[in-house]
Amino acid sequence: MRIKTHVKKGDQVQVVAGNQKGKQGTVLEVNAEKGQVIVEGAKVIKKAIRKSEQNPDGGIIEQDGPIAISNVKKI
Template sequence: MSSIKTHVKKGDQVEIIAGNHKGKQGTVLSVNAAKGQVIVEGGRTVQKAVRRSEADPDGGIKTVDAPVHISNVKKLG
């Protein structure tokens, strides 16, 4: 399996340049090059319903970072 080259990597500072979250800045938490997605800390947050489990006994609605398409982020510095 060959790796796909991307312009950002985990730990980079980026700015979202398109979409509803345009202008937000943050650190890249993960990169999924095969799907062309990155997760930016505080960039695109969504609310997700979480079922009760041993790891999360309370369950409920949690705020999590959602992926952004890699073409919609610009590397800073």
């Protein structure tokens, strides 16, 4: 079953609540079941990754984190 949301992948949105309030960006991913969206550049988090073939050094990478879907509006 599909859950209807007011934003979809590729939409331009603005964050209207939370620590990232006022930031704008493009929606990279929508997870309707969890009620979350990932907005490019809005909530950058640091994540520790272990060594692997793709990343032989391991270390800390920065990636976009999820924001509650109710905290974004389409522009």
